Amino acid sequence: MRVIQRFSALAAMDGDGVNISRVSDFEQLRFDPFLMIDEIKSNDEQDFIGGFPPHPHRGVETFTYIRKGGFEHRDQMGNVKPIRAGDVQWMSTGRGVVHSEMPLADANDGLHGFQIWLNMPAKDKMRPPIYQDSTQCIKPQQSNEHGATLTALAGHWGFNHSLEFIDGPIQGLAGEGAIAELTLNEHGYGTLNLERYHTAFVYIYQGEIHYVDEQGLRETSGEGQLLLLDAVELCHFQAEACGAGLLIFAGNPINELIVQMGPFVMNTQAEIDQAVRDYQQGLFGQIE
Incomplete structure (x- = not known):
């Protein structure tokens, strides 16, 4: 597989003091239609106990995947759901959502999860x-x-030249977005054909994978690294002795300039200003 660029997640803090690792690109939009990948991974509840109290979104899609522990989700639409290990959740926020995500009281074995943001077309x-x-x-x-x-x-996935495709439980992400998890045992390997997409990348959350770069040199990447791929090339994922866990992302660019401020992702500064006013005036609604 051909790796175009490599990024490293940076330590950040969000919500009520939640420690996260983040890769984002709101300016050059190299991951379009994806904007940001946040990873929460800790066995110390002090890193996440504050959770994410009520906050708004507009113009962005959020996709959450939990591997260990869980959150309780609440929103102004009346949804109250525990999102536990193995669950995924998607919100296409459109004109506005107010929601909270608070750690589950019975999830006492740590937390490992991801929240991914996707842009939405202006329309x-x-x-x-x-x-x-x-x-x-x-x-x-x-x-x-x-x-x-x-x-x-x-989204829609095929694996190892199989003629059988599998569909994820969530469909309809912006930019034909598709998300999958690939786990590799010791020295395990698998192949994906992503040529129907223009954007493809992988985020490594566990272990290491190796590949050959454009100069023919063998490279290794590990936890917290994101590899932007040439989607035209066949993607061959090979783990090292410790195995690997990856999230794989694919989609087609929306190709629209954006303006981002906190939880709002719009196309102009005027639209951002309007979103702030609408939220301040209570037009997003509130969690009951």
């Missing part, structure tokens, strides 16, 4: 919000004989 930014989750779904998987297992989280 959809003021539509009514949409909420979906996978709490009642079984996420489809495909495994091969080489120690690799692909779990579809969103």
Whole structure:
């Protein structure tokens, strides 16, 4: 596989003092339609106990995947859901959502999860919000004989030249976005064909993978690194001795300039200013 660029997650803090690792690009939009990947990974509840009290969003889609522990989600649409290990959740916030995400009281073994942001096309930014989750779904998987297992989280996926495709429990992400998890055992490997997409990248949350760069040199990347890929090239993922866990992202660029301020992602500064006024005037609603 051809790696175009490599990024490293940076330590950040959000919500009520939640420690996260973040890769984002709101300016050059190199991950378009994706904007940001936040990872929470800690066995110390002090890193996440404050959670994310009520806050707004407009013009952005949020996709949450929990691997360990969980959050309780509440929003002004009346959704109250525990999102636990193995669950995914998607909000296409459109003209406005107010929600909170607070650690579950019975999730006392630490927390490991991700929140991914996607841009929305300008034509959809003021539509009514949409909420979906996978709490009642079984996420489809495909495994091969080489120690690799692909779990579809969103979108449409094929694995290892299989003629059978699997669909994630969430469909309809902006930019035809698709998200999957790939786990590799010791020296495991698997192959994905992503040529139908213009954007493809992988985020490594565990272990290491190796690949050959454009100069023919062998490179290794590990936890907290994001590899932007050439989607035209066949993507071959090979783990080292410690195995690996990856999130794989694919989609098609929206190709629109954006303006971002905190939880709002719009196309002009005037639209950002309007979002702030609307929220301050209570037009987003409130959590009951």
